Amino acid sequence: MLTHLTDQLSGSFNWIVAAYTLTFTTFVPASGQLADIYGRHFALQFEMFWITIGSVLCAAAQSWGMLLMGRALQGLGAAGIMNLSRIILSDGATLAENSRGNSILSLISGCRYASRYRYGVGPVVGGYLSEASWRYVFVLPVGVAVVAMLLIFFVMRDELVHGRVAATAGDSRRKNIISGLAIIDWPGLVMFILGVGLIILAVQWGGIQYSWSSAAVLASFIIGGFLCVAFFGYEYLLGPRRAVARTFPSQVPMIPSTLFRRKDTALLMMINFSAGISLVSAFYFISYYWQFAEGYSSSQAGIQLLYYTPGLGVGAYVALYLCNSWPRQTFSPLLIGSVVEGVGLALLTFFISVRNTTMVKVFLAVAGAGTGLRVMPVVLHAAGIWSTRISSMQSLLSFMLPLGETIGISVMGAVFSNKFSTLLSQIPNPGNGFSLPSSGIPSLDFLDSLPAGAKEEVENAAAKAVMWAFISVLPFVGFSIVASVFLGNVWIGEAGNERKHTKEDYDAEKGKVLYGVYLLALVKGGIASHKQDLEVNREVEGREKVVDVEAAHVDVARPIRTYEPVAGR
Structure with a gap:
C-alpha cells in the first residue's frame, strides 16, 4: 500500500508512518488519565471518534498535508484503545482473572488490528485493497469504528468503571467536565x-532531511x-506533600x-520497547524486502507477512499455558520470549542478506514466537509488581510499545x-534509456521495467539495505534480553472459582511477587524467603484485620453494657 500511496501523492514513506506513530506515542499516557478522570466509556468513545475523523480525512485526501493530518488524528484516537482494553480487563479483577482476560485479548488481537499493521489479517486485506485503490484501506476503519462506538454505547456502557468526576444526582454534564479539567496534569501533559515529539522528530529528520549535526x-x-527531564521532575514534585502538589x-x-522505585518498571519498559521494534521490523521493513528485493506485488508481500x-x-498460546496452567509465573515466558525474539531477528537479518527466502520465512515466524511469548506476561508482571497502580503502570508500558515502533521506524527508515541510495549510486547505468535515481526509493513499476541484469543488482542492493536496517536495531533487542535476566517474578495464583475452601489452600493460591532478581534468588535457594503477597492482597488483609478487631470489641462490649444495668438494681 505504501508504495502505491507515495507514488500517487508524491510524499515520503517515513512521514506516512511517523505522522501516525508520533501522535500515537505521545498521547498514550494522556488516554490513561482521561479514563481515570472521566471514566472508561467516555475515553473509549473519545478515541473512536478521532479514529473515525482521521480515517475519513485519509480516504478523501487530495494532498499530502491532508493525508498526514488524517494519519495524525488516527494516531491520536488509536493511542488509548489497546491501553484502555488492558485497563478495563484489570478493573476489579484478580491477577488470575486478569490473566484469563488478557489471554483472550491476545488471541483475538489479529482481528482487532486489521485496520493497522499488526499481525493477523491486516497485511493481507491491506495488500489486496491497495491494488484496487489505497483509499479503500482507510475507508474500512470508518465502518469498523462506527460499529464499535455503537457496541460500546449499547453493550458496554453500564459495565465500565466510572471516573473521578462521574455524574451524581443533580450534577450537570458541563459541571463534571469543568471539574475534570482541574484534575488533568496540564503542565506534565504539554x-x-x-519533549517526546521533538525527540522523535530529531530521529526522523536525522540522516534523511537533515544531517545529524544540523541545527534542526x-x-x-x-x-x-x-x-522530558523537566516532565519527570514535575511529576516528582506533584507527588504527595511535595511543592507542586501543595500548589495544585x-x-x-x-x-x-x-513507579520507578522498583527496578522492574524500567526493565519492563525496555522489554516493551524491544517488542515495538520487532513489530516494526516484521511488518514495515520485511515488506520492503519482499517488494524491492524479491519483486513481489503488494498482495503477495502481504501474504508473506x-x-x-x-x-x-x-508464542501467545505457550504464554497462555505458562501463565494459566503451569508454572503460573511470568518470569519464564518473558526470559524465553526475549531470547527467542533476539535469536530470530539476528538469523532473519543474516538470511535477508543472502536472500534465502525460505529461511527468511522460518525466522520471521521464530521472531514472532518470541514477541508473542511476551505480550501477555508483560501486562501480568506489571500488574503483580504494582498491583495497586495497575492503570498508571499499564499506561506507561503502553507508551513504550509505540515508542519502540516510532524509534524503530525512524532509525530503520533512515538507515x-x-x-x-548509496548502493544504487554504485550500480552502472543500465542504458537503453534507463537511469537509476540518485536518491530516494524507486517505484515498483520502474523496477519491473529494468533490464534483467540491472534489476538483479537493484534487488541485491535492496536486500543489503534492509539487512543494515535490521542491524541498526539489534542492539535494542539485545538490551531486552539483558533486562529480562534481572527481572523479579510474579506467581499468578488461581481464579476465584478454582480456589479451595481451606485457609491454607487459599493462601497458597493467591498471587505472589518477588521484587528482587529472580535468577539470583533461585541460585541462592532463597525464593521462599523473598516471595511476598501482592500489595493489593496485603491491603485487603489489613482492612480485614481492622474489621475483625472492631467486631471483637463490639462482641465484648455488648455483654458489659447489658450487665451494668442489672448490677445497678
Whole structure:
C-alpha cells in the first residue's frame, strides 16, 4: 500500500508512518488519565471518534498535508484503545482473572488490528485493497469504528468503571467536565507531548532531511531532552506533600514518580520497547524486502507477512499455558520470549542478506514466537509488581510499545534510505534509456521495467539495505534480553472459582511477587524467603484485620453494657 500511496501523492514513506506513530506515542499516557478522570466509556468513545475523523480525512485526501493530518488524528484516537482494553480487563479483577482476560485479548488481537499493521489479517486485506485503490484501506476503519462506538454505547456502557468526576444526582454534564479539567496534569501533559515529539522528530529528520549535526536535529534533541527531564521532575514534585502538589492540590500526576522505585518498571519498559521494534521490523521493513528485493506485488508481500502470524500465535498460546496452567509465573515466558525474539531477528537479518527466502520465512515466524511469548506476561508482571497502580503502570508500558515502533521506524527508515541510495549510486547505468535515481526509493513499476541484469543488482542492493536496517536495531533487542535476566517474578495464583475452601489452600493460591532478581534468588535457594503477597492482597488483609478487631470489641462490649444495668438494681 505504501508504495502505491507515495507514488500517487508524491510524499515520503517515513512521514506516512511517523505522522501516525508520533501522535500515537505521545498521547498514550494522556488516554490513561482521561479514563481515570472521566471514566472508561467516555475515553473509549473519545478515541473512536478521532479514529473515525482521521480515517475519513485519509480516504478523501487530495494532498499530502491532508493525508498526514488524517494519519495524525488516527494516531491520536488509536493511542488509548489497546491501553484502555488492558485497563478495563484489570478493573476489579484478580491477577488470575486478569490473566484469563488478557489471554483472550491476545488471541483475538489479529482481528482487532486489521485496520493497522499488526499481525493477523491486516497485511493481507491491506495488500489486496491497495491494488484496487489505497483509499479503500482507510475507508474500512470508518465502518469498523462506527460499529464499535455503537457496541460500546449499547453493550458496554453500564459495565465500565466510572471516573473521578462521574455524574451524581443533580450534577450537570458541563459541571463534571469543568471539574475534570482541574484534575488533568496540564503542565506534565504539554511537557511530555512536546519533549517526546521533538525527540522523535530529531530521529526522523536525522540522516534523511537533515544531517545529524544540523541545527534542526541538535536543537530538537536538546530541547526535547530538556522537556522530558523537566516532565519527570514535575511529576516528582506533584507527588504527595511535595511543592507542586501543595500548589495544585487537585492535579493528579500522569505518570507517578513512585513507579520507578522498583527496578522492574524500567526493565519492563525496555522489554516493551524491544517488542515495538520487532513489530516494526516484521511488518514495515520485511515488506520492503519482499517488494524491492524479491519483486513481489503488494498482495503477495502481504501474504508473506502471514508467516509472522503463526509464530505470534504459537508464542501467545505457550504464554497462555505458562501463565494459566503451569508454572503460573511470568518470569519464564518473558526470559524465553526475549531470547527467542533476539535469536530470530539476528538469523532473519543474516538470511535477508543472502536472500534465502525460505529461511527468511522460518525466522520471521521464530521472531514472532518470541514477541508473542511476551505480550501477555508483560501486562501480568506489571500488574503483580504494582498491583495497586495497575492503570498508571499499564499506561506507561503502553507508551513504550509505540515508542519502540516510532524509534524503530525512524532509525530503520533512515538507515534503509541512505544505504539503498548509496548502493544504487554504485550500480552502472543500465542504458537503453534507463537511469537509476540518485536518491530516494524507486517505484515498483520502474523496477519491473529494468533490464534483467540491472534489476538483479537493484534487488541485491535492496536486500543489503534492509539487512543494515535490521542491524541498526539489534542492539535494542539485545538490551531486552539483558533486562529480562534481572527481572523479579510474579506467581499468578488461581481464579476465584478454582480456589479451595481451606485457609491454607487459599493462601497458597493467591498471587505472589518477588521484587528482587529472580535468577539470583533461585541460585541462592532463597525464593521462599523473598516471595511476598501482592500489595493489593496485603491491603485487603489489613482492612480485614481492622474489621475483625472492631467486631471483637463490639462482641465484648455488648455483654458489659447489658450487665451494668442489672448490677445497678
